[in-house]
Amino acid sequence: xxxxxxxxxxxxxxxxxxxxxxxxxxxxxxxxxxxxxxxxxxxxxxxxxxxxxxxxxxxxxxxxxxxxxxxxxxxxxxxxxxxxxxxxxxxxxxxxxxxxxxxxxxxxxxxxxxxxxxxxxxxxxxxxxxxxxxxxxxxxxxxxxxxxxxxxxxxxxxxxxxxxxxxxxxxxxxxxxxxxxxxxxxxxxxxxxxxxxxxxxxxxxxxxxxxxxxxxxxxxxxxxxxxxxxxxxxxxxxxxxxxxxxxxxxxxxxxxxxxxxxxxxxxxxxxxxxx
Amino acid sequence: xxxxxxxxxxxxxxxxxxxxxxxxxxxxxxxxxxxxxxxxxxxxxxxxxxxxxxxxxxxxxxxxxxxxxxxxxxxxxxxxxxxxxxxxxxxxxxxxxxxxxxxxxxxxxxxxxxxxxxxxxxxxxxxxxxxx
Numbered sequence: 001x002x003x004x005x006x007x008x009x010x011x012x013x014x015x016x017x018x019x020x021x022x023x024x025x026x027x028x029x030x031x032x033x034x035x036x037x038x039x040x041x042x043x044x045x046x047x048x049x050x051x052x053x054x055x056x057x058x059x060x061x062x063x064x065x066x067x068x069x070x071x072x073x074x075x076x077x078x079x080x081x082x083x084x085x086x087x088x089x090x091x092x093x094x095x096x097x098x099x100x101x102x103x104x105x106x107x108x109x110x111x112x113x114x115x116x117x118x119x120x121x122x123x124x125x126x127x128x129x130x131x132x133x134x135x136x137x138x139x140x141x142x143x144x145x146x147x148x149x150x151x152x153x154x155x156x157x158x159x160x161x162x163x164x165x166x167x168x169x170x171x172x173x174x175x176x177x178x179x180x181x182x183x184x185x186x187x188x189x190x191x192x193x194x195x196x197x198x199x200x201x202x203x204x205x206x207x208x209x210x211x212x213x214x215x216x217x218x219x220x221x222x223x224x225x226x227x228x229x230x231x232x233x234x235x236x237x238x239x240x241x242x243x244x245x246x247x248x249x250x251x252x253x254x255x256x257x258x259x260x261x262x263x264x265x266x267x268x269x270x271x272x273x274x275x
Numbered sequence: 276x277x278x279x280x281x282x283x284x285x286x287x288x289x290x291x292x293x294x295x296x297x298x299x300x301x302x303x304x305x306x307x308x309x310x311x312x313x314x315x316x317x318x319x320x321x322x323x324x325x326x327x328x329x330x331x332x333x334x335x336x337x338x339x340x341x342x343x344x345x346x347x348x349x350x351x352x353x354x355x356x357x358x359x360x361x362x363x364x365x366x367x368x369x370x371x372x373x374x375x376x377x378x379x380x381x382x383x384x385x386x387x388x389x390x391x392x393x394x395x396x397x398x399x400x401x402x403x404x405x406x407x
Binding site: 185202 | 336337338347390
């Protein structure tokens with residue numbers, strides 16, 4: 001077990017030399033979690049902490065009977081269908097329809113950056129003369145909830161294209177972020193969600209990284225509303241007294257790129273509810 | 276279940292540590308180790324406790340079980356029988372001041388090194404933890 005953790009830490013260090021591709025990284029993560037949680041089937045990881053927390057799970061299942069995120073899906077559908085001022089709409093930007101969350105995040109060669117779903121939605125708005133939405137709270141969560149709901153069951157399959165070295169660089173950048181300790185409390189994402197996954201910080205069980213991106217946006221009881229993945233990133237950064245970075249800034253987009261690649265093969269199941 | 280296993284193994288360690296140092300709460304040798312003889316002001320211990328359990332200060336319970344304290348986490352081992360396990364108080368202080376010195380992979384916050392707590396606060400915590 002410790003050996004695997006060391007291998008994973010080495011992954012972080014040797015990242016620069018870039019022999020280990022995303023698929024090797026993912027296999028290493030899965031090997032580690034499988035050793036830690038031998039009875040948890042792979043597909044369960046899409047349920048986050050509830051895959052490994054039987055007590056929390058009971059509450060969660062009860063909540064899911066009357067999903068608190070439902071009104072947000074409906075509001076998002078209205079947004080999707082309502083034309084912009086210029087008469088066009090989201091439909092024109094995304095002709096294949098709203099079941100498209102599995103297409104993101106992806107490497108955009110032209111822009112030379114990782115494009116996430118919230119970013120693509122805002123680029124659509126801006127291209128049509130509309131004001132972009134805020135990235136953490138508010139209406140962006142409605143449209144995201146609708147797209148997520150329509151995309152349920154699609155399988156995550158992030159690719160890091162080989163024909164553009166900048167794509168691998170972005171992936172490596174996200175990976176490095178994940179393994180780097182920061183903040184006054186000196187934690188990396190890996191300290192909590194890799195090294196100590198399954199253990200408790202006070203009453204909170206730490207969830208595995210595999211499955212971290214499947215269920216967004218998430219209705220959190222603590223927030224009393226639906227919030228984005230990048231809002232959660234800032235939360236986890238604040239908790240360790242590190243400066244939270246800009247939602248949809250380059251660091252968090254690259255982090256999302258890496259995290260999503262670690263969940264390749266899992267089904268999308270957003271929106272979801274968390275305590 | 277896991278917790279029980281951890282507790283049991285910790286207790287085994289404690290038992291053997293106590294046996295090794297020949298000290299099980301009450302010193303059995305005629306000459307008590309110096310550290311055990313020293314009396315500490317209960318007010319300092321109380322202050323140490325307050326800092327240790329304060330979520331904005333030590334927040335040790337985030338990761339450690341301390342007997343009779345509510346909602347402990349289990350990222351780190353239970354803090355029990357500390358005198359027996361740390362006959363040398365300075366070692367205990369080092370662990371709290373910078374856990375990554377002994378174990379670079381440690382998840383424990385390096386309270387002193389990163390100035391999460393002041394040296395004076397750490398001294399008080401050490402006195403408190405040593406009573407556990």
